[in-house]
Amino acid sequence: MAAVAGTLFPGDPLALAGRPLQWPAENARFWLGTDNSGRDIAAQIFHGSRISLLIGLVATSIAVGIGIVIGAVAGYYGGAVDTILMRITEAFQTLPNFLLLLLLVAVFGSNLMTVTIAIGVVSWPAPARLTRAEFLSLRNREFVEACRTLGLRDTQIIFREILPNALPPIIVYASVVMAVAILLESALAFLRLSDPNVASWGNLIGLGRDVLRTQWFVSAIPGLAILTTVLAVSLVGQGLNDALNPRLRRRPTERAGIGGQ
Amino acid sequence: MTSILSLDNVSVSLPPGADRPFALENVSLDVNRGEIVCVVGESGSGKSMMANAVMRLLPQGVAIESGRIIFAGENLATATEAEMRRIRGARLAMIFQEPMTALNPLRTIGNQIGETFRIHTALGKSEIESKVLDLLREVHIPDPPHAMLAYPHELSGGQRQRAMIAMALALDPAVLIADEPTTALDVTTQAQILALIRDLQRRKGTAVLFITHDFGVVREIADRVAVMQNGSIVEQGSASQVLNAPSHPYTRQLIAAVPALKAPPERTISKEIILKIDQVSKTYRKNGWFGRTTRTTHAVDNVSLELHRGSTLGIVGESGSGKSTLARCIVRLIEPDTGSIRLGDLDLVTLSRSQMRDERHRIQMVFQDPSGSLNPRRRAGELVAQGLVAGGTGLRDAMATAEELLELVGLDRRAIDRFPHEFSGGQRQRIGLARALALRPQVLVADEPVSALDVSVQAQVLVLLGELRTKLGLSTIFITHDLRVAAQVCDFVAVMKSGAVVEYGPIGKVFGEPSHSYTQALLQSIPGQQMSASARISD
Structure with a gap:
């Protein structure tokens, strides 16, 4: 959808296109109707998918990147380093994600970049904890001790030896972070705190709020789009989990049994 | 002597894609009343699979393909789950290798031993308690009343194994299956547990199917011995016959591989x-x-x-x-x-x-x-070369050295591109050795x-x-x-x-x-x- 947006709907998706608030299928030109300013909803949905996925991917990379570094360092060194880093992580975790996000956006303004970074910055604690847990169990394995006796540097051991072994569960978790990132952006836009100058699904829902009781389709269509995307991302995550988990791979019969229920 | 448990041409199939089609192939073995039969073999020989087949505790995808397992006149190979439940624990009991994982960490020892009575008998609470206490005394646990109230982690490895034995013997089973019961224990504890099993078996006349990889243990405890290789029994006979005059080359090879407890001739050693x-x-x-x-x-x-x-x-x-x-x-x-x-x-x-x-x-x-x-994510060559590269040697030189070292420790040069899981345990240890020698x-x-x-x-x-x-x-x-x-x-x-x-x-x-x-x-x-x-x- 994101790939074909440009060819199917050339031009600015935010440009006024026709009479406002046309119902879907009412006008052949706007098969998903128009919103309260007369902009094509279909075009906004298609272009919005680019924005939503972009925010999801970039914010996830930021969150997982910070999470891996902090988790790896805390897990590998343990002791005081671990205590300090984990208390910081907990400080972030105790604050509700969304409140912190609102605060960041309020302080740094709401253009696309700050929103994306802000979402990334509020989502890193969970990946950090996961990475730390993996490192805690891996750092005492004999192959790590073997690397230390060979005289490898700590950074080499952390990133080149342990990390590849710790990665599968983190990759799987990243799909959850991505789904949450898309939802966070939509929630932000619903409150009209996201970047108003891009076509994002959240913005469209936010606009539809004013006409929710009469022209409900304006909010419902992007809502459905978010639902399917988040579902799809989660399913990809589950698929990754199955593919990366050797124990599940060895028992295809059992999985088929569960799937059939 | 009459046989209480007899396996008659039993074959157990493995799921497709395993390294061999059968875990057990045409295995026939008799266990008589009041004797200890040892099944010996190296890892992967199918000896544990045999114990699991008798208990009908085979893992998923593994099934008894043909043959009969006759226990006291009943064929266990075709028995229903309900029949098996009645037999398991009561007349056919099992001891496992690692008592820590075989015991439930959240329940006391006494509670777990008493469970056998609660399931199979209609005894009252106090009766069960006194029976459990008797059992713990029988397996010579120090301070039985205290041990009864202890949780598994509060006991030592040897004491846990004693508790497991007490549990297995609770209802005087006709056959006791012991799957490497002393492998996880220290040598002094092992000697005590072996003596205990021997002693209980003599007093109660239980038949024991004892699975082990250690010929020393076999010598201590066995009346008869069956040697397994790749899912088949290659030799069986009385202990003295198999141990002193092995007829099969594999048995001879295994016995010869047991190190002698005799110091090598003294070498001249540098004073430095x-x-x-x-x-x-x-x-x-x-x-x-x-x-x-x-x-x-x-x-x-x-x-x-x-x-x-x-x-x-x-x-x-x-x-x-x-x-x-x-x-x-x-x-x-x-x-x-x-x-x-x-x-x-x-x-x-x-x-x-x-x-x-x-x-x-x-x-x-x-x-x-x-x-x-x-x-697990590095190839053998990289693993060996790693230390050299960290020490500043160029990658190409390091890999060449790695190749030489792999040859030195008796591996093929081509092993350089393979991942650890593609090697056997012994080969992996050779890679570890090559890595250490690289520097x-x-x-x-x-x-x-x-x-x-x-x-x-x-x-x-x-x-x-x-x-x-x-x-x-x-x-x-x-x-x-x-x-x-x-x-x-x-x-x-x-x-x-x-x-x-x-x-x-x-x-x-x-x-x-x-x-x-x-x-x-x-x-x-x-x-x-x-x-x-x-x-x-x-x-």
């Missing part, structure tokens, strides 16, 4: 001391609240040892004796609290982390678990390098270590719990107990005329003492 461990201590403290020390463990307690150039120093002891901690202190994986470790004229303990990194290549380590000590160390510290290996593979690796020692003039510190292995390779030996060295000297003297009572106890506990002598005569 390459590594001098002087009063090294490492203490672990468990801190309670407000900085109070609640528990202090002296993992290594004031140990002083010397390693002569070109010699092998054995460090033996049971689990928890601090021998692995000492090894890790020597290579500075653990920082010792006090003492000095002099390599030549350099004190390793005083070096900073980065200085130590520069000296790492002089002292290298081989680890116990051949699969855990190799990064041309002066001292090699080997922490239980052969204890995870089958006995025939173990013999090969020990031969390789001996060859390398003469070829490269290596000085080795060899840590093991197996005194028979120590006797094969060591020139000097130190016996450790609770962190301290209790006896230290040339191996011939320590094993020949042990002066410390603990060394004597260790030597006496080794199963199958006469084993090697008689096997050698028959060869």
Whole structure:
């Protein structure tokens, strides 16, 4: 959808296109109707998918990147380093994600970049904890001790030896972070705190709020789009989990049994 | 004698894609009333699968393909689940290898033993309690009333195994299946448990199907022996017949691979001391609240040892004796609290982390678990070359050296591109050895390098270590719990107990005329003492 947006709907998706608030299928030109300013909803949905996925991917990379570094360092060194880093992580975790996000956006303004970074910055604690847990169990394995006796540097051991072994569960978790990132952006836009100058699904829902009781389709269509995307991302995550988990791979019969229920 | 359990041409199939189509192939075996039948074989021979087939506890995808398992007139191969439940535990009981995982950690010992009674009998609460107490007394657990209320983690390994045996014997089963019941235990505990099983079996007349990989244990306990290889029984007969006059070449090979408890002829050893461990201590403290020390463990307690150039120093002891901690202190994986470790004229303990990194290549380590000590995501060549690359050698040169080293330790040059999981346990240990040798160390510290290996593979690796020692003039510190292995390779030996060295000297003297009572106890506990002598005569 994101790939074909440009060819199917050339031009600015935010440009006024026709009479406002046309119902879907009412006008052949706007098969998903128009919103309260007369902009094509279909075009906004298609272009919005680019924005939503972009925010999801970039914010996830930021969150997982910070999470891996902090988790790896805390897990590998343990002791005081671990205590300090984990208390910081907990400080972030105790604050509700969304409140912190609102605060960041309020302080740094709401253009696309700050929103994306802000979402990334509020989502890193969970990946950090996961990475730390993996490192805690891996750092005492004999192959790590073997690397230390060979005289490898700590950074080499952390990133080149342990990390590849710790990665599968983190990759799987990243799909959850991505789904949450898309939802966070939509929630932000619903409150009209996201970047108003891009076509994002959240913005469209936010606009539809004013006409929710009469022209409900304006909010419902992007809502459905978010639902399917988040579902799809989660399913990809589950698929990754199955593919990366050797124990599940060895028992295809059992999985088929569960799937059939 | 009548047979109580008999397997008649039993075949058990493995799921498609396994390394062989059958886990068991046409296995026929009789267990008579009141005798102990030992099933011996190396890992993967199907001996545990046999026990599971009899109990009908086969893993998913594995099924009894053909044949009959007759137990007291009933065919277990075709019995329904409900019938099996009635038989299991009551008339056919099993003891597992690792008592810690076989017991439920959240319930008391007494509760778990009593469960057998609650399921199979209609006894009242107090009756069950007195029965459990009797059972615990029978298996000689110290302080039975207290043990009954203890949780599994509060007992030692040997006590847990005793509790397991008590549970298995609760309803006087006709057949007891023991799957490597002493493998996870220390040698002195093992001797006690074997004596207990023997004693209970004599008094109660239970038939025992005893599964083990250790010929020493077989010699201690077996009336009859069945030897398994690749899912088939290759030889069976009375214990004396199989052990003293084995007819099948595989049996002969296995028996010959059991190391003899006899020190090798004394070699002339250089007077030069390459590594001098002087009063090294490492203490672990468990801190309670407000900085109070609640528990202090002296993992290594004031140990002083010397390693002569070109010699092998054995460090033996049971689990928890601090021998692995000492090894890790020597290579500075653990920082010792006090003492000095002099390599030549350099004190390793005083070096900073980065200085130590520069000296790492002089002292290298081989680890116990051949699969855990190799990064599963790296190829064999990379693993061997890693240390060289970290030391500044170019990748191409390092890989060329790696190839040579793999050949030196008896692997194919082409092994360089394969991942650890594509090798067998013995081959993996060879890779570990090649990795340690890559940096041309002066001292090699080997922490239980052969204890995870089958006995025939173990013999090969020990031969390789001996060859390398003469070829490269290596000085080795060899840590093991197996005194028979120590006797094969060591020139000097130190016996450790609770962190301290209790006896230290040339191996011939320590094993020949042990002066410390603990060394004597260790030597006496080794199963199958006469084993090697008689096997050698028959060869």
